[in-house]
Amino acid sequence: MTAQLLDSASVAQAIKEEVAAEVLEYSAKGLRPGLAAVLVGDDSASHIYVSGKVRTCEQLGLYSEKIELPASTSTDELLALVRELNARDEIDGILVQLPLPEQVDAPLVLNSVDPAKDVDGFHPVNIGKLTLNEPGVRPCTPNGIIELLKRNNIPIAGSRAVVMGRSRIVGLPIALLLLHNHATVTICHSRTKDLPAIAREADILIAAIGRMGMVDGSYIKRGAAVVDVGMNRVTTLEDLERFFGDNPKRRAAFEKNGYTLIGDVHPREAAEVAGYLTPVPGGVGPLTIAMLMKNTLTAMKMRRG
DSSP states (O other): OOEEEEOOHHHHHHHHHHHHHHHHHHTTTTTTOEEEEEEESOOHHHHHHHHHHHHHHHHHOOOOEEOOOOOOHHHHHHHHHHHHHHHHTOOEEEESSSSSOOOOOOHHHTSSSSSGTTTTTTTTHHHHHHHHTSSSSOHHHHHHHHHHHHHTOOOOOTTTTEOOOTTTTTEEEEEHHHHHHTEEEEEEEEEEETTHHHTOOOOEEEEOOOOTTTTTGGGOOOEEEEEEEOOOOOOOOHHHHHHHTTTTHHHHHHHSSSSSOOOOOOHHHHHHOOOOEOOSSSSHHHHHHHHHHHHHOOOHHTTTT
């Protein structure tokens, strides 16, 4: 068996096209969704992420603002900015890009965002709504995974799902979303006993543990759908050969950059056992920005639409 790669790029594009069509419709009525992205400091990766989000807003017709602040910004200054954005009716979504400088109380700042404008979906109010399956904004990556499964006609209802990892960003919310879609869900973590045996029970296996290539063939039920959320760097020739063999594209990337990317799943072994598999890179990543755009539109409709 060779696993079918789950094409998240086409799913992400379809979602963005749907968002763009709705944005056009609402804009004609004087309702244009607006996203404010707050960037503090000079972290290069954060600048790339935020620029990509702002650029996607422009492509889909959303209004966007990129607010850049110096690395010396204090918690009080950031809280004042968030209060201002909370009060602006044309701003439907507020994104505070992480990481924040060490002098900033990040939880305090994030929890000060109006839950109605929390397009990341991580505010305690929104996590509570997710837990109770009440209407609200859902975390981008987990909700994107649900879209990926549904749009590839992978049954969720009645399936056995195993989630490896319990983070607030992915593990916990994806487990809740799977449960609300009528899967039977098991959450595994660092203290789970006989992890491979539990993982092998899964029709849908979500790997979000942050350990390079840990999920090998012994963790995977034959024919299962495996979603790899991990993002790690292979930096040694030994690991390159162990995970990718003589794959020329991977070796070329390694020689050019000094590393190549891998998820939490052993790609070669998983491909021989799984029925469906998300690649890394290019798996769940493209869905996150698409779902952020959808969340901004959803926030606008719930607030103003």
